Amino acid sequence: MKNRVRAIFLVMCGLAMAAGVVYADLKKGYYTPAVLGSLRQPAPAELSPDSNYHVSAYPVPLADLAPGEGLQDVQIYCNTCHSPRYITMQPPLPAATWEAEVNKMNKTFGAAIPEDNTQKIILYLQTHYTVENRKQ
């Protein structure tokens, strides 16, 4: 438990630092929450004739994740590198595939999710996103 709290704290610090970077410099990786199905048109960009070419933040609509044990681990750890829409976009996948995907994040991509949380994430995905149990 202590380890978990420490890990969450570290991740939160990372998030805070990342957010600080965004605040300091909106040049990259700038995203904003959004609502799906909006029919309103985006406002035209404000432009000035200098050498800076910019676009607004990229919209991030909430992903509709299944409620259940492990959801918070998914939201914290998976969210560091990509939005959880990466999960809901997939077709139902075999339990072994979900395990392999999470292990790939740790081993190949260096996610360094603590073992306890890794197992929780795997179990969450296997409980809600296989052929046998996927509902949404």
Add this chain to the structure above:
Amino acid sequence: MIVTEQRVSRRGLLKTLAGASSGIAVSRWLRPDVTMAQDPASGKVIEAFTGPRANWHWNSVGPYVTEPQKVPLILLTDRPVQLETPRHYFRTAFTPNEAFYVRWHLEGIPNAVDLNDWKLQIDGNVNKSLAFTLTELMTKFKPVSLAAVNQCSGNSRSQMQPRVAGGQWGHGAMGNAMWTGVRLHDLLDMAGVKSDSLVVQFQGLETGQGPKGLGSNLFLKSLDLDNSVLDECVVAYQMNGEPLPMLNGFPVRLVVPGYFATYWTKCLTGVRVLNTPDENFWMKTGYRVPDTPRGNTTPDDVKAGKVKTVPIGRFPVRSFLISPDGSAKIPAGMNVTLRGIAFSGSGPVKGVEISDDQRNTWTPAKLGEDYGAYSFRTWEAPWAAKSPGRYSIAVRATDEKNNTQPDEPVWNPGGYLWNRIERQEIVVGNAS
């Protein structure tokens, strides 16, 4: 870097974020304006996912989303951004920039580029390292223009059986544009590639949260220096006569005609000549296909470790019926025009045929204007059904090297190289 979910422990998150980021509208993250949401007028919406069988829609099933410099496109993922082009934008040979599909790998994608700072570096195993501003690229070299299809390696991945993990693209992860820029060879020749060099590696502004040295940190691709495609590569600063949208690689992207889009590095900043093989993740592990005909294999062979892989390369010949798209009935006896596109990564398309009798007999379609070997080629064919019923229209293309689309599916664990003959059901109704 940003928690997008409402259900994260809000108090903790707010506490942590408050110190570092008072400039970010955190409250917006936690209380999105739900009053603006609106579903289609019919009240019936497409399913949230497809599977375990193949996706039975032409496009993927995600919602529409409006991203900067884009018309509403189909959302696959939002961070990083992956967007699919809806089918109707393929009625023309050139795909509009604002509708052109988008695919990034890592979440650090540019929102801004300052052309006062940005430079394209040519370095590594060369006689003289060089760096060019956009002005220099536009004025120091003879511009070239080339029509070329940019197709994602995973286009149509949602057709695979069994389904595989990855971006669940329908058929709209492709587009054709007129690319204008500088020949890559002009840049390499000016820098002087040393004789012991092996590959040329490309880097863009795309970065990720992962540790240094891993694929989650940097997206790098390379091409062998003895690959003849290098003679055709263009460092493009224009797309259909306009600057590139940020999401498609502003200010310049690499154009590798006939090759899958994984090599078309966006927001290109570095061209590096190496005298060692490129061992980075995106060449050694990612984007590889079985070294078999069509890149075809089976889950059993993969499990048994029997599959030798090679980096993905040119895309195979493909064709699509774009309209009619099956969304509305056609009255019996009415003469309509079937319209679509065809293309191949191995030279020009020489013929397109259609069939409405379960692929027993084929009728040639009329090809549209020829914009070059690597462009979409439009086609059209007259069609009418005398009696009401359900018809399956199939389209197949053949390229100059006599590659023809097969009727059999393809399967590999990456979900790449799909190019079987596509079919479209058309419902013909009673006309009186």
